[in-house]
Structures are given as C-alpha cells and as structure tokens.
Amino acid sequence: MKFVAYARELQGTGASRRLRVSGKVPGIVYGAGQPASIELDHNALFHALKKEAFHSSVLEMDLAGKSEKVVLRDVQMHAFKPLVLHVDFQRVDSTTRIHKKVPLHFVNEAESQAVKFDKCLITHVIASVEIECLAEKLPEFLTVDLGGLAKGQSLHIDDIKLDEGVKIITHGKKNPVVATVVPIVEEEIVVAAAPAPAKGKAAKGKK
Structure with a gap:
C-alpha cells in the first residue's frame, strides 16, 4: 500500500x-x-x-x-x-527484523466435520498473533484452516502453517489454543406450573 x-x-x-x-x-x-x-x-x-x-x-x-x-x-x-x-x-x-501483530483469517469452518456432521460450533479463541520475521517476509495475515476439526478437538498455535523465517511469539505460553470445538447446548424450555386456585376467599384481617 x-x-x-x-x-x-x-x-x-x-x-x-x-x-x-x-x-x-x-x-x-x-x-x-x-x-x-x-x-x-x-x-x-x-x-x-x-x-x-x-x-x-x-x-x-x-x-x-x-x-x-x-x-x-x-x-x-x-x-x-x-x-x-x-x-x-x-x-x-531487507535486513530489518520486526515484531508485529498480524490478524488470523479462519477458513473451511463450515466444511469441517465439527460443524457439518457433528453439529458443533467452532469458537475462535484469538483473532491475531504477534510474529517475528524480516520486514520483507511480513505476511498481511495468517491463514488458519479449520477444515480438519471434529467434535472434542482444538487447534493450537503449532498447527498454523508459517512461511520460512516467520515465527509466532507466544510470550512463554506453551502452544496456546487458537480455536476450539464447542458442542451446541439445546436449551430446555421449562414451563412453570400454574398456581392452584385458592380455596374460598382469603381471610379478612381483624378490625
């Protein structure tokens, strides 16, 4: 640009x-x-x-x-x-090494077994990551392929494919979660029982 x-x-x-x-x-x-x-x-x-x-x-x-x-x-x-x-x-x-936050672009979510067959949702835990690389290697974004996820699975930092010379900085966190599969919880509709009609008229207070 x-x-x-x-x-x-x-x-x-x-x-x-x-x-x-x-x-x-x-x-x-x-x-x-x-x-x-x-x-x-x-x-x-x-x-x-x-x-x-x-x-x-x-x-x-x-x-x-x-x-x-x-x-x-x-x-x-x-x-x-x-x-x-x-x-x-x-x-x-061409010789400058930089640290920069780049966004994550999630693809193939709707085609994953988790969504298509297991009827689950995939939650995006993080939306961007900090990377270290030469300035000329700086990617505009990183692609995260969710197509291989199934029920009970998660995708981690180490699962993201990187170009040579690009490193994700996790600040001491070991292989953080990027996206995770969450089962859809169907809400139970509880119908409250109607109160029983009162027997007779309510007692009047003493005058």
Missing part, C-alpha cells in the same frame, strides 16, 4: 493543534537514520486505517518525492471523536 506524507517544519503542541484544525495529522518516522517529523492528510489516513493491510503490511511512503518502506507502529486516536491525533512509522529494509 502507498501513501503520501509531507515534511513537518513546526514542532510543539500548538503547532500540532493547528495542523489538526487544518485537516492534517502530525506524525514521525524513525529507524534507519534520523527521525523525521511528518504530516498526513487526516481523511486519507483515517480511511487507510480502516484497511487491515495498512496495519500489518510493509507500506510505501512517498515523502518529498522519495519512496521509503515503512511499517505502522502506533496510532493515537481521540477518546471519543473519530479523529486521529498522531501516528508513528518505522523505516524498514
């Missing part, structure tokens, strides 16, 4: 506030040289951030007519407004 950035000359809180008022977003690019202060068009960035690939791909940034490869590192959003306050990027090249 490509995007355009512009050199930002003025620094400080006041300058950043004026940028936001004018429809721009302040940002910074660091790594592989001196950090560079940048500004981006807010609307273009806001729509780009809605795309999954913008968060988990190597991006091509056009800055002052020069193309640089970067990855998105941090985004600061307004607490309740749809407003981007600041954005950070990291320069990368």
Whole structure:
C-alpha cells in the first residue's frame, strides 16, 4: 500500500493543534537514520486505517518525492471523536527484523466435520498473533484452516502453517489454543406450573 506524507517544519503542541484544525495529522518516522517529523492528510489516513493491510503490511511512503518502506507502529486516536491525533512509522529494509501483530483469517469452518456432521460450533479463541520475521517476509495475515476439526478437538498455535523465517511469539505460553470445538447446548424450555386456585376467599384481617 502507498501513501503520501509531507515534511513537518513546526514542532510543539500548538503547532500540532493547528495542523489538526487544518485537516492534517502530525506524525514521525524513525529507524534507519534520523527521525523525521511528518504530516498526513487526516481523511486519507483515517480511511487507510480502516484497511487491515495498512496495519500489518510493509507500506510505501512517498515523502518529498522519495519512496521509503515503512511499517505502522502506533496510532493515537481521540477518546471519543473519530479523529486521529498522531501516528508513528518505522523505516524498514531487507535486513530489518520486526515484531508485529498480524490478524488470523479462519477458513473451511463450515466444511469441517465439527460443524457439518457433528453439529458443533467452532469458537475462535484469538483473532491475531504477534510474529517475528524480516520486514520483507511480513505476511498481511495468517491463514488458519479449520477444515480438519471434529467434535472434542482444538487447534493450537503449532498447527498454523508459517512461511520460512516467520515465527509466532507466544510470550512463554506453551502452544496456546487458537480455536476450539464447542458442542451446541439445546436449551430446555421449562414451563412453570400454574398456581392452584385458592380455596374460598382469603381471610379478612381483624378490625
């Protein structure tokens, strides 16, 4: 994915506030040289951030007519407004090793024995994982094939197929569960018995 950035000359809180008022977003690019202060068009960035690939791909940034490869590192959003306050990027090249969260795409769930024949549900325990790899090997997402699951089974991190040089970071957890088969529990409808009619009239209280 490509995007355009512009050199930002003025620094400080006041300058950043004026940028936001004018429809721009302040940002910074660091790594592989001196950090560079940048500004981006807010609307273009806001729509780009809605795309999954913008968060988990190597991006091509056009800055002052020069193309640089970067990855998105941090985004600061307004607490309740749809407003981007600041954005950070990291320069990368063919030798840069990075840690990055990437989403999981689940496939073949409906075709699995668990769903098709065992009439179970498959619960997605996690939606993304942190990986370590060279920047040029960064996958946009990892595919998780659920087609082999049956009743009583689970799929773990070690079951995910990875390209050479890509490693999933589990932070000390041994082979965490990614998805698990859950039987459908049919709810029992309990009909409450109607109260028996009272015999005679209720006793009147003493005057």
